[in-house]
Amino acid sequence: MSKKGSVFGNLRQLDGYAKTLDDFRVKTTTGASVTLISALIILSLVCSELIAYTTSTWRPSLVVDKSRKEKMPINFNITFPHMPCHILNIDIMDDTGEHSSGYSQDITKVRLDLSGREIELGESVTLGDPSKGVNKALQSKKECGSCYGATPLRDSKCCNTCQEVREAYVKMGWGMVNVDVIDQCIAEGWKDRVEKQSNEGCNIYGHLLVNKVRGNFHFAPGDAFQANNMHVHDLKEFVKGAPDGHKFDLSHTIHKLKFGPDAKDETETILAVTDALAGTEKNANQARVVYQYFLKIVSTQLRPIKGIPTFTNQYSVTQNDNFMKETATGLPGVFFNMDISPMQITYKETRKSLGSFLTGVLAIIGGVFTVAGLLDRVVYRAEKAYKKKVEMGKTL
Missing domain, CATH: 2.60.470 (Acid-sensing ion channels like fold)
Structure with a gap:
């Protein structure tokens, strides 16, 4: 044998996947059943791994x-x-x-x-906006309404509506005004409007x-x-x-x-x-x-x-x-x-990374086939031993 052949011959000794001779390959019904079951298990586990890979999670x-x-x-x-x-x-x-x-x-x-x-009559009234829901009776006359001793809130230094007079009194800490004597409130019909809205x-x-x-x-x-x-x-x-x-x-x-x-x-x-x-x-x-x-x-x-x-x-x-x-x-x-x-x-x-997903899939395939192979080997040897006993007439 040449030197080159001896090198490759020694290298073959490291083969972890030794090939079985065709004469020794035996196919059984039990092996087929284990193969189908393991394939179904692998398929279901790979699908669950795929769902986990495509589904994001929230970590607090x-x-x-x-x-x-x-x-x-x-x-x-x-x-x-x-x-x-x-x-x-x-x-x-x-x-x-x-x-x-x-x-x-x-x-x-x-x-x-x-x-x-x-x-419908009230519609939506925005607070603080006197242009909605308030009749500016005095403003239409372009007059500067009195605040009746209170400091006005607006830059105009006037209280042209009943609401402005009321707000000025509240900010002064004087409480509420008597709407029966305030010209703005009388002109706007404030008292009647309040009574109408009581229900x-x-x-x-x-x-x-x-x-x-x-x-x-x-x-x-x-x-x-x-x-x-x-x-x-x-x-x-x-x-x-x-x-x-x-x-x-x-x-x-x-x-x-x-x-x-x-x-x-x-x-x-x-x-x-x-x-x-x-x-x-x-x-x-x-x-x-x-x-x-x-x-x-x-x-x-x-x-x-x-x-x-x-x-x-x-x-x-x-x-x-x-x-x-x-x-x-x-x-x-x-x-x-x-x-x-x-x-x-x-x-x-x-979300899981692609590397983590591939690692999980390979682990599932390898693990299931390994366990299935061990199970098939145990069952095959048990069947073989049982048949031998039957042939020798040692069974009950």
Whole structure:
């Protein structure tokens, strides 16, 4: 044998896949059954591996919230079926000392009849916009209306509508004006309009922009003003009730309350509980009730594989209803008390790599065939031993 042949001969000794002679190849029914079963198992496992490869997963992590200095938007939609729009007001307070009474920017009130339908005459009245729902009787005469001793709120230094006089009085802390003696209120028929709207409800929606600190915003009856460094609401009209004698109450339905933008798709909605109070309904059996919602708000970031990250807030809520006695002091209303968490939850979308997928597929094929081969060998030897015993007549 040549030197070259001896080298290849020695190399053959390293073959880990020695070939069986054709004379020794035996095909059995059991082997075929094991082969079919193992093929089905491999097919099902490879399909599950493919599904896992094409399906992304969201992994949460907890980090410190670095956006505490930013403003937080609040989107809401709430219906008060037994409260006229002109009585209902929004106030915002927080621990920084910022206080906004009668907040009206980007807020819309819609008058509703007792069956919950929008009233055509009222349409949608945007608060803080005197051009809607208010008849400027004095302005049509191009006169400068008096504020009756109060400091005007507008740059024009005039109070040309009843609402402007009322707002000026509230900001001065003087309480409410007597609409029977104010020329603007008389010219606009304010008293008649208020009496006509007494048998109505109100749907109020819009968005607020607040500091990301502990605080609250609330819906309460009557205009708010400061008196002796105290936050006070004029409840005379609320306590007195409607001209026909029926009482107002703070029954309400929360259609939406979200802190941040709406989720872009269903996946984000499932991940983050951003509207925990949606569908909440409260029915009051008396006027003086304090509804309190204690909200624990956590900043949330959703980081998809493709696309722009989404920043929102999810929250949990604890509720408390306090029914006050007629002689008790306190402000009836619907209060949302906010507690902002210093942490942020980040959901990151991940997907298996191609290398991991191929490794899994090869492991499945190799593992199943190895186990199937061992099983087939055991069964084959058992059958062979049994047949030998039968031939020798040693079976029972």
